[in-house]
Amino acid sequence: MTQSRRIAFIGNSLPRQCGIATFTSDLSRAMSDTLQNTQTAIIAMTDSKQTYDYPPDVIFSIREGEPEDYVTAARILNKGHFDAISLQHEFGIFGGDDGEYIIGLLSRLHVPVVTTLHTILAAPTPSQRRVLLEVISKSARVVVMAEKGRSLLVDVYGVDTAKIDIIAHGIPDRPFHDTESAKARRALAGRPVILTFGLLSPNKGIEVAIDAMPAVLESSPDALYIVLGATHPTLLRQQGEAYRESLRLRAENLGVGHAVQFLNQFVDLPTLLDFIALSDIYVTPYLNEAQMTSGTLAYSFGMGSAVVSTPYWHARELLADGRGLLVPFGDAAATGRAIASLLNDDGKRMAMRRRAYEAGRSMIWSHVATLYLESIDKARAGYRAPAGSHLVSLAIGRPPQQLTSLKLGHFSAMCDDTGIFQHAVYSVPDRSHGYCVDDNARALLLSAHLTAAGKTGIPDRLTGSFAAFVEHAWNPDTGRFRNFMSFDRRWLEDEGSEDSHGRTLWALGACALSDADLLRRRWASVLFERAMSASLSFKSPRAWAFALLGLNDYCQVNPDDTRGANLRLQLAEKLMDLQERVSKVGRCWFEEGLSYENARLSQALIVTGLATRKDRFTQAGLDTLRWLMAQQTGEKRQFRAIGTDGFFDVNQPPKQFDQQPVEATATVSACLAAYTATTDAWWFEEARRAFRWFTGGNDHGISLIDPETGSCCDGLHADRPNENRGAESVLCYLISCNEIERATQMLRPAFPRAGARQIS
Structure with missing residues (x-):
């Protein structure tokens, strides 16, 4: 059965x-x-x-x-x-x-x-x-x-x-047809008929075929060129029938108006097949070779029409070996000669028709199905359904580790019905420091990114808790998000930092675009719209960058929101102004010193430039990121995160320690954005180098993650790792896992050659 x-x-x-x-x-x-x-x-x-x-x-x-x-x-x-x-x-x-x-x-x-x-x-x-x-x-x-x-x-x-x-x-399965019988049914008996059909638009080259008709009529004065098909709906909405009328006027001016018939209708299949059957020659004078497939060519060819065509990709293959005639693009004289030669040689035309029909037997719909x-x-x-998630753990620079399933044990242990705790003592959640909107926003961001990647794993009740925390953090009196909350659910401030506000916008944008729940997506979009304006008054470049990353998603969901579109451009210009004022020979950056999540500044400009098609944003992001990567490279090419001991040291080389996961994660994201902008494989390798920091490609050669629980050390000291495993660390690790896996799946085996960048 x-x-x-x-x-x-x-x-x-x-x-x-x-x-x-x-x-x-x-x-x-x-x-x-x-x-x-x-x-x-x-x-x-x-x-x-x-x-x-x-x-x-x-x-x-x-x-x-x-x-x-x-x-x-x-x-x-x-x-x-x-x-x-x-x-x-x-x-x-x-x-x-x-x-x-x-x-x-x-x-x-x-x-x-x-x-x-x-x-x-x-x-x-x-x-x-x-x-x-x-x-x-x-x-x-x-x-x-x-x-x-x-x-x-x-x-x-x-x-x-x-x-x-x-x-x-x-193609439809039809017997080899007798053109004269089909012509008789349309009162065209005895007339040579040339046909073009399909939706009418300028790229079809109808002008060329019309220009060829004087040469055709010289030897076949009764020939009729039928242009069958409605005007393309998009063209019709934009210009009405202006293009069709221009073709009609062209034929009249050439004196061939009587020999060109326009049938302005989107025909059903039986009518279309009748017209193909009555045509002696099908002409497809497309103007560009980059036509991978032509359904009209396939139908006419497969039913046994003699075809004259320009050599676009599909026609070049289908009409090889004498199955049709190819003429140069835009060459009316050559087109006219080819059509006339076939009309005047019944034997040649019939042989071509037979070859086409026999080749077309393999194209009938039943065989194609x-x-x-x-x-x-x-x-x-070969398909394996995404049960849970599978994230890549890549120990690059060391023997490759196996792929490991996404482990949410520590992540789940860090959460309660309020949200995710800030800190842990070793792997034990530390209630004394309570919660913050920074980490709950990161958790909401992770959930949205996993959903966008088609993964499950974070229970919806937890995602709902993160969203509820963000909603509760919103202070309508100040127009800002609160940040720190004690374990007994008391807010410790009326408004948080600019950076925490920007990071929350970022999470809301991702939620609005990718959350699994429709109503939660709408909630995120509405709250983003209320909260976004505050970012324009901020002084923190990182707050601008986080907001820009959120706007990248928000503007996809709300493409008609001019406030969001304008805010995106204004914040990007703020970063551009910083970069242009601060950069100097040998130092291409936004600030006199370096601090935390540095790569997010570059990433924000790259993604904004791609979204708005402003190459100068993208280029500035690439230039600054390239300079930053040089600062984040150790003597053995290992990734060296900017050490916290040297934060904001003016014009000083970065300190080596203490290193934190947030730097590696920001760098992974920024380098993958750079790869998207350039298709240069070097950027992908730099993203992987940054990811190695988690799995042993760091200054101490020590893995900072627990593959069984998914936890991650809070940092790397000069002599040892920081064994505490708080929310920021585990979230950064999981976010990077997801991003590296998605990029790896997309690029392997489809991997580009290095040096193929479009913008450099």
């Missing part, structure tokens, strides 16, 4: 008018119709301010610009007993910078994902590269539709070829 399967698709869906929608709907239908005991469903992407009358197989629609919808979709899929997810990836259909919102959905799934890449860029921006690599890292298998796609993934992105499947674009099932089965066979 055949095993029953449930497969969900994520992508655009009919009746939305676009190629991805047609592909998703066709593939879903092919799998349910062709494969026994297979049920399919669709999570449909809906573009901004649009509504569609989706069919019953669409079980949920995601508004592309609403991060909460992606979280809801993940919950639906996790609870839907699906065996696998088929994701259709195209940068333009998902929200966030370069479609990054889809990562939040993928990170929460407990089901294997097979991703079909409809576009693969040969020269991606750093952001596009980051997003695509993370999508690939979250996918058990990756499908491309042409050999060129595989070569780009391997050569440009470093993806392991063993993870990639090549499956052609599907079977290949997708094979890919899905491979994904399921």
